[in-house]
Amino acid sequence: MFRKTVLFTAIALAAAGFGTAQAQSSRDYISIVGSSTVYPFATVVAEQFGKGSAFKTPKIESTGSGGGFKLFCAGVGVQHPDITNASRAIKASEIDTCKANGVAEIVEVKIGYDGIVLANSRKAKPMTISRKDIFLALAKQVPDPKGGEQVVANPYRTWQDVNAALPAVKIEVLGPPPTSGTRDAFLELAMEDGAKHFPWIKKMEKEDAKQFKSIAHTIREDGAFIEAGENDNLIVQKLEANVNAFGIFGFSFLDQNSDKIQGSLVDGIEPTFEAIAKGSYPLSRPLFFYVKKAHADVIPGIKQYLNEFTSEKAWGGDGYLAEKGMIPMPDAERKQYRAAATALKAMAAK
Numbered sequence: 001m002f003r004k005t006v007l008f009t010a011i012a013l014a015a016a017g018f019g020t021a022q023a024q025s026s027r028d029y030i031s032i033v034g035s036s037t038v039y040p041f042a043t044v045v046a047e048q049f050g051k052g053s054a055f056k057t058p059k060i061e062s063t064g065s066g067g068g069f070k071l072f073c074a075g076v077g078v079q080h081p082d083i084t085n086a087s088r089a090i091k092a093s094e095i096d097t098c099k100a101n102g103v104a105e106i107v108e109v110k111i112g113y114d115g116i117v118l119a120n121s122r123k124a125k126p127m128t129i130s131r132k133d134i135f136l137a138l139a140k141q142v143p144d145p146k147g148g149e150q151v152v153a154n155p156y157r158t159w160q161d162v163n164a165a166l167p168a169v170k171i172e173v174l175g176p177p178p179t180s181g182t183r184d185a186f187l188e189l190a191m192e193d194g195a196k197h198f199p200w201i202k203k204m205e206k207e208d209a210k211q212f213k214s215i216a217h218t219i220r221e222d223g224a225f226i227e228a229g230e231n232d233n234l235i236v237q238k239l240e241a242n243v244n245a246f247g248i249f250g251f252s253f254l255d256q257n258s259d260k261i262q263g264s265l266v267d268g269i270e271p272t273f274e275a276i277a278k279g280s281y282p283l284s285r286p287l288f289f290y291v292k293k294a295h296a297d298v299i300p301g302i303k304q305y306l307n308e309f310t311s312e313k314a315w316g317g318d319g320y321l322a323e324k325g326m327i328p329m330p331d332a333e334r335k336q337y338r339a340a341a342t343a344l345k346a347m348a349a350k
Contacts, residue, residue: 027078030058030301034068034085035181036232037114037250038287041321042085042309048320049308055301060085062231065181072290073098082295082302086288087114087181087250095349105293105346109306110337111315113327115251115276116186116283117263118173124243127159127166128265131282135194136162137171138225140218149200154220174228174235175219175248185285186248190266192216193282236261251276252325276327287326293344303344310338 039062050057068084141151159166176183195216196202204212235247263271275281296302
């Protein structure tokens with residue numbers, strides 16, 4: 001039976017255009033890369049899938065969303081991953097890279113929503129902060145405190161320097177690297193909005209988009225912001241050890257570690273399951289995974305894994321992913337994306 005399966009897979013690989021050498025070295029498990037935020041959700045689904053089927057448990061690597069797309073778009077064949085998780089939508093430039101490397105058809109599956117939190121240890125006081133405060137605390141260049149429409153190197157050293165209502169504590173924020181979808185979303189949802197609180201910078205978005213992005217998207221490099229890699233659990237551990245530090249990561253990690261850390265209120269809204277679900281929490285974002293359609297009939301178990309992930313017992317309102325902190329999509333969205341996953345419907349060009 002095993003020999004027949006291997007033979008069938010090799011034939012299917014060759015038929016899909018994987019090439020003879022690749023067909024001979026077929027893979028009998030699903031390979032998944034991508035977002036550290038989606039990683040715990042995908043891991044739970046993979047475990048459930050592994051228990052309830054005849055297929056092997058998928059191998060999942062936390063590479064960050066950007067790193068995942070780079071690996072995913074590198075080509076078709078068993079040496080390339082089948083699925084990539086993402087805490088942001090795929091970019092048009094990444095789709096172009098995929099196409100250039102033969103990855104012509106990609107299935108996009110939105111899986112739910114998440115919030116980005118600025119959290120600190122429960123041993124410290126919780127903080128109420130605005131997106132304007134966040135921008136002023138973490139941007140490399142900020143509007144000159146002396147006035148005028150110009151930026152200067154960030155002079156703020158404590159939160160109180162930024163806003164007199166905030167604590168006189170050194171600004172020290174642990175956050176994700178540039179390859180992270182969490183960082184991309186944080187820049188867009190927190191930093192950009194914070195920058196737009198200055199009318200002349202907001203005006204710049206239309207008149208000089210490159211300069212606007214340079215101001216809003218460039219994080220300071222003087223020690224106030226520390227890149228902590230893709231390991232969100234490590235950030236939690238560091239926050240426990242340093243009560244003055246803050247960390248940036250997905251709501252699910254706050255939810256899973258609520259006995260150790262607490263989320264800051266952003267623009268007066270607490271990061272809760274309910275606030276993210278109804279969209280009132282300002283730092284909310286969708287989560288996705290992307291499937292290489294060319295691999296679906298070749299690598300054993302891909303269709304069955306998609307079926308498990310998009311089942312109501314997994315991503316439904318009372319599903320096991322909600323218990324892990326993922327915010328379920330409305331019924332209509334779940335129906336739409338389950339249909340796309342079941343039919344392996346390739347996404348339209350951006």
